[in-house]
Amino acid sequence: MALERHIFQRNTHRLLRDMHIPDWDPQFLADYDPQRLAAQCEEAGLNAVMLYAKSHVGLCTYPTKVGRMHGNLGGRDVMRELNDALRARGISTAAYQSITFDNWAAETHPDWAQIDRQSGRPLHDHTRYGVCCPNNPEYRAYELAIMEEILTGYEFDGIWLDMIFFLAFCACPACQERLRAEEGIEIPGVVDWTDPAWAAYQEARRRWIGEWTKILIDRAHELRPEIVVTHNLANALSGWRCGQPLAAGRLDTYTSADLYGDRFEHLVVTKMAQHLSASQPGELMVSVGVDLIDHVTLKTAEQLSTEALAATAAGSAFIVIDGIDPVGTEQPGNFATIRAAFDAIRPYESDMGGRPVEDVAIYFSDNSFMDFADNGIPAGPPTRLGGTPFPHVMAVRGAARALTEAHIAFGVITDQDLDRLADYRVVILPDVSRMTDREVAAFRGYVASGGRLYASGYTSLVGVDGVRHDDLMLADVFGVSLVGEEDGRVAYLTPDDDEIRRAIAPQAAVSQPFNDQWGQRYEPKPLCSAPRVTATSGRRLAHLTLPYGNPRWGSVNDKSWAAIHSAPPWTDTEHAVLTRNEVGQGSAVYSTFVLERSAAAANRALFTSLVRGLLGAQPSLSATARRNVWLSAYDQDDRSRVLVVLHNYGVEQPAPAERATVTVRPPAGRTFVRAADGPGARVVDARLGEDGAVLAVELSAELGFVTVEYA
Numbered sequence: 001m002a003l004e005r006h007i008f009q010r011n012t013h014r015l016l017r018d019m020h021i022p023d024w025d026p027q028f029l030a031d032y033d034p035q036r037l038a039a040q041c042e043e044a045g046l047n048a049v050m051l052y053a054k055s056h057v058g059l060c061t062y063p064t065k066v067g068r069m070h071g072n073l074g075g076r077d078v079m080r081e082l083n084d085a086l087r088a089r090g091i092s093t094a095a096y097q098s099i100t101f102d103n104w105a106a107e108t109h110p111d112w113a114q115i116d117r118q119s120g121r122p123l124h125d126h127t128r129y130g131v132c133c134p135n136n137p138e139y140r141a142y143e144l145a146i147m148e149e150i151l152t153g154y155e156f157d158g159i160w161l162d163m164i165f166f167l168a169f170c171a172c173p174a175c176q177e178r179l180r181a182e183e184g185i186e187i188p189g190v191v192d193w194t195d196p197a198w199a200a201y202q203e204a205r206r207r208w209i210g211e212w213t214k215i216l217i218d219r220a221h222e223l224r225p226e227i228v229v230t231h232n233l234a235n236a237l238s239g240w241r242c243g244q245p246l247a248a249g250r251l252d253t254y255t256s257a258d259l260y261g262d263r264f265e266h267l268v269v270t271k272m273a274q275h276l277s278a279s280q281p282g283e284l285m286v287s288v289g290v291d292l293i294d295h296v297t298l299k300t301a302e303q304l305s306t307e308a309l310a311a312t313a314a315g316s317a318f319i320v321i322d323g324i325d326p327v328g329t330e331q332p333g334n335f336a337t338i339r340a341a342f343d344a345i346r347p348y349e350s351d352m353g354g355r356p357v358e359d360v361a362i363y364f365s366d367n368s369f370m371d372f373a374d375n376g377i378p379a380g381p382p383t384r385l386g387g388t389p390f391p392h393v394m395a396v397r398g399a400a401r402a403l404t405e406a407h408i409a410f411g412v413i414t415d416q417d418l419d420r421l422a423d424y425r426v427v428i429l430p431d432v433s434r435m436t437d438r439e440v441a442a443f444r445g446y447v448a449s450g451g452r453l454y455a456s457g458y459t460s461l462v463g464v465d466g467v468r469h470d471d472l473m474l475a476d477v478f479g480v481s482l483v484g485e486e487d488g489r490v491a492y493l494t495p496d497d498d499e500i501r502r503a504i505a506p507q508a509a510v511s512q513p514f515n516d517q518w519g520q521r522y523e524p525k526p527l528c529s530a531p532r533v534t535a536t537s538g539r540r541l542a543h544l545t546l547p548y549g550n551p552r553w554g555s556v557n558d559k560s561w562a563a564i565h566s567a568p569p570w571t572d573t574e575h576a577v578l579t580r581n582e583v584g585q586g587s588a589v590y591s592t593f594v595l596e597r598s599a600a601a602a603n604r605a606l607f608t609s610l611v612r613g614l615l616g617a618q619p620s621l622s623a624t625a626r627r628n629v630w631l632s633a634y635d636q637d638d639r640s641r642v643l644v645v646l647h648n649y650g651v652e653q654p655a656p657a658e659r660a661t662v663t664v665r666p667p668a669g670r671t672f673v674r675a676a677d678g679p680g681a682r683v684v685d686a687r688l689g690e691d692g693a694v695l696a697v698e699l700s701a702e703l704g705f706v707t708v709e710y711a
Contacts, residue, residue, distance in 0.1 A: 006228045008157040009254060009279070011048035011092045012349060013342040014319035015041060016160075016285065020055040021326055022103075023071035032328025034078050038085035040330060044339040048092040050160055050319070051082050053150045055096075056129055058104030062153070066145040068104050083154055094158035094228070095150045099134075099143055099216065101163045106130030112139040117171035117187055118380045126381050131167045134212040135174040144219055151223040158228035159220050160256065164213050165235040165242035166205060168381040179204055191374045192466075193434065194527075199466030205243035213248045228253040230283070237269065239369045239390060241382055246366040246414050249276045258285035258321060260292065263310065263649060264397045267404065267630075270314035272364055272412040274356050281352070284311040287321045288334050295323060298333060301340035306650045308341040309703040312348050313632060313647040315356070344702075347679040351705050354634030354643055357621050357664070358411035360611060361424040362399050365415065367464050368392035368433040372527035391597070395430035395456065399596040399607070405627035406608040409620055415439060421446040426614045431457030431594045433527075434464045440473045447477050448584030452614040454607075457594040458527055472531070478590035479538020479581025486529040486592075488551035489515045489522050492569040493577040493593055493606075497541045500578065503609035504602045509545060509569055511600075512593040518565070522553065530592045538579030538590065545569040578610075589614060618665065618691070625660035629699070635667055641709045642666070646681060646699050658699040659684075662706075665692040670710040678705030 017037070021028050041049055054060050059070040062079040069075070079095075086093050106113045106124055113122040114131045124130045132139045151159065171187050179187060183200045192198045213231060220229040230252040236244040237257065249255040255277040257269055266284060273282030286307050290297045299307075304320070311318040320338050324330060371390050396412070403410045411424075421427055421442060429443065432455070440460060447453050460473040461482070471482045490513045495501040504510050514529040515522040532544065547567035549560025562568055580589045595607040623631045623646075630647040648658050666672050672693045675686035681704025685696040693708050 006157070006253060008048050008092045008094050008228050009281070009317070012281070012317040013046050014048040014050065014283075014317065015044075015046050015338065016050040016096065016319055016321045017052065018321050018323040019052045019061070020057050021070075021324065022057050023059060025326075026072060028326050029070060029072045029328040032078060032324075034082035035085050037330070038082060038089060038091070040335050041086060041091060042089045044335040045342050046091060046338070048094070049086050050094045050096050051079060051086075053079055053095045053097050054102070054146055056098045056101035056103065056163070058098070058102035058106070058130065060146070062149075064146070064149055066142060066149060068108075080154060083156070087155065092157045094160055095154065095156045096160050096162065097143075097147060097150060098162050099164045100131055100167070101129045102132050103130035105132050105139065105142060109138070111172075112136045113172065114167055114170040115172040116381050117169050117189065118378060120171075123167050123170070123381055127167070129167070133170050133172045133174055134164070134166075135170070135178055135208060136172065137174070140212070140215070143216070147216070147220060148223060151220060151227075156224075156227060158230070158253075161216055161229075161231040163235065164216065164231050164248075165209055165244040168241050169379050178208070187379075189379055191377050191379055193370055193372055193375055194462060194466055194468045196466035199464060202240060202243070203464065206245045209243045210245045210248050214251055217251050230254055230256045233257040234259060236366055237369070237393075246276065246364070247416055249273075250278055250416055252278060254279050254282050256283035256285060256319075258287075260287065264401050266307065266310055267314070268362075268364065268397055268400050268412050270311060270316045271400070271410070272414065274315060275411060275413055275417050281315055281317045283317045283319055285319045285321060288337055289323065292323075296331060298331070298337055301337050302653055304337055304341040305344035306702065308345045309647060310649065312345045312352065313630065313645045313703060315352055315354070315634065318342075318345065348703060348705055351643060351678060351707070354636035356411055357633040357635055357642065358409050359424065359615055359620050360403060360408055360410040360426045360428065361413045361417075361421070362396055362403075362410055362428045362430065363414075363432060364396050364412050365392060365432045365435070365439075367436065368431075370433060372433065373525055375525070375527075391457070391594070392431050392433050395594050395597040398598065398604070399428055399430045402596055402604040402608050403611065404630050406612075407623040407625060407629075407631045408608065408611060408615070409622075409631070409633065418442040421451060422449065424451070425616070426452045426454065426611060428596075428611070429453065429455035429459045430596050432459040434462050435460050435473065436464050443474060444477055447586035447588050450585035452586055453477065453588040454591075454610055454614060455588065456591045456596065458531060461531065462527070468527075475536075477581065477583055477588045479536055479579050479583075479588070480533040480576060480590060481536050482531055482533055483575070484532040485524070485526065486514060486532055487524050488547060488567070489513065489553060490547060490567050491530065491593075492545040493542045494545045494569065494572060495542045499609065499613065500542050500606065503606045507602045510593070510595070510602050510606060512598070524551075530594075532575050533592055534574065535576040535579050538576070538581035540576040541578035541580055541589075542576070544573045544575040544577050544592075546571045546573060587614065620665045621663070623660050623662045626658070629658060629660055631662065633664055637667070640711065641707045644695070644697075644706045644708065646697060646704045648699055648702050651702050653702070655700065655702050660697050660699060662695045662697055663692060664695070664708060666710045672708050673711045674709045676707045676709070678707055680704035681706050
């Protein structure tokens with residue numbers, strides 16, 4: 001569907017009015033005033049607001065014939081009042097509907113609840129949230145009926161569906177029966193990513209959530225074909241327990257996720273949305289508060305503005321979550337802070353858009369949102385809600401940080417982009433823990449056709465079917481053969497190549513610790529350290545060096561150590577840590593160490609050096625600037641120009657002048673003819689030629705745009 005059809009998507013100063021308030025105390029929502037709230041939204045400069053139809057509590061803000069209305073509203077249709085008041089002010093509106101989290105439904109219909117396999121009790125025994133099972137047909141009918149009431153009874157420009165996921169392993173009758181019918185197995189009691197039954201169960205859960213998401217989105221479009229329909233993709237990023245597939249984001253009008261992590265989580269997700277989203281812009285959602293659990297502590301205007309500017313730099317829309325007080329009022333200062341954030345991005349909005357200029361792609365695999373260290377634990381409820389730092393996820397974020405700080409233009413792609421790998425000069429596989437046959441074939445074909453690949457860690461050893469292979473499935477591409485796994489606390493990479501020596505200088509070697517808790521006993525677990533390989537067709541760039549006495553740690557009596565505090569490198573081996581292999585028209589660099597996940601400067605310097613080596617001469621975009629200046633560019637062919645974006649992330653305000661030199665190549669067959677200043681940046685000098693432009697730019701604000709026109 002064309003962007004022009006979607007008013008809500010065009011309006012990018014957005015608010016989600018969070019209102020998960022119960023009704024067991026008569027004071028709750030006693031002072032809720034839709035007219036006051038609408039006036040505050042207008043005063044804050046908002047042009048799009050998402051308002052609650054049904055919250056996590058399961059109570060509706062309108063008279064419902066299907067569910068239960070909030071008891072303290074006295075029958076008032078406050079959703080209509082707020083919707084009418086906002087729309088009268090020219091503010092676009094969307095409805096919010098909570099899926100899965102529904103306390104009223106879970107309590108009123110206990111047979112709808114998600115059930116803990118271990119205890120046989122509802123999973124909401126462990127949380128404040130009543131969680132319903134998407135496999136229960138009666139529950140499905142209830143949510144679809146609620147949606148029909150919302151979309152046929154009210155005038156909205158969109159609907160946003162939250163929490164379409166499993167809280168944990170649901171063992172309700174509907175899930176058990178469906179798994180038996182489709183896979184012929186029972187729900188496993190132990191986590192084991194090398195067990196085909198466990199793998200089949202996890203694939204089934206992802207399939208079920210994807211199917212349920214499609215049913216909801218398709219029904220919304222049947223009821224109101226002209227509106228935007230999107231769902232919260234954040235739980236896919238929280239890991240395998242939720243069973244939510246990233247691919248479901250392609251079903252939405254645009255992808256959207258509420259995030260509570262750091263700047264590099266935001267960077268990865270907004271870059272992913274540039275390709276996963278069915279239309280642009282995607283949407284980044286953050287809270288005005290420092291944490292959802294803290295009701296009063298606000299981010300400063302500068303902090304929220306920085307997040308808004310980062311979203312703008314990544315071509316993303318920005319929406320702020322603001323939680324209402326239980327009585328129905330708003331926290332003082334919230335709207336002023338929100339206004340400041342949207343005022344910060346206002347000068348840039350008319351220049352946004354375009355195709356991202358990217359030489360490198362980081363591959364983000366939701367099949368790898370897991371940890372082999374969990375193998376053997378009981379399949380029970382999570383100890384906490386929210387994301388988990390899975391090895392692959394941390395490697396992706398580390399790669400994004402390293403490339404950003406090195407000013408290497410990159411994007412983030414998923415399995416939805418396997419048919420466009422050829423668009424990238426280099427593709428990075430950061431410890432992709434589990435892979436499909438389709439992925440293996442795609443990356444093998446990419447290299448054979450001239451692509452350049454960097455891969456690390458356990459990439460391609462284990463299939464999504466739970467099979468641990470005898471060798472890496474991409475061993476022929478990497479030019480190595482698997483002979484084992486590291487069994488000590490730490491191992492070392494020692495260069496065999498001068499380029500590697502220069503990259504890590506002044507260090508002579510780099511380390512990968514597998515356990516740095518020296519005072520604790522260490523028992524290595526399979527798939528939790530690093531592969532040990534020998535080079536076959538690949539040229540060895542660095543070899544494995546082991547500590548004295550490896551793998552023993554030693555004691556007073558066991559003299560298998562060389563230094564009492566540490567484990568210095570001692571024994572050189574013939575095993576490869578780094579290889580480069582030429583395959584067909586392309587090449588691949590493989591590292592048994594996950595260099596990009598490390599916080600060590602030498603490890604990250606080596607990673608970026610390897611990527612630059614694969615990238616070769618004349619990148620599409622590069623810069624000489626400080627590490628905290630983030631660089632990106634967009635080809636705006638409808639305006640015959642490239643937009644260059646420089647974000648001095650989180651700089652103190654007022655921002656001091658910052659200098660950068662940017663080199664950008666024109667699109668194929670084009671020549672740059674003019675460089676122009678944009679908001680927040682000035683072109684001090686421009687050298688334009690057939691092979692590109694070299695721009696000296698003075699950045700005078702936290703975010704700066706310059707444009708380079710071409711003919």
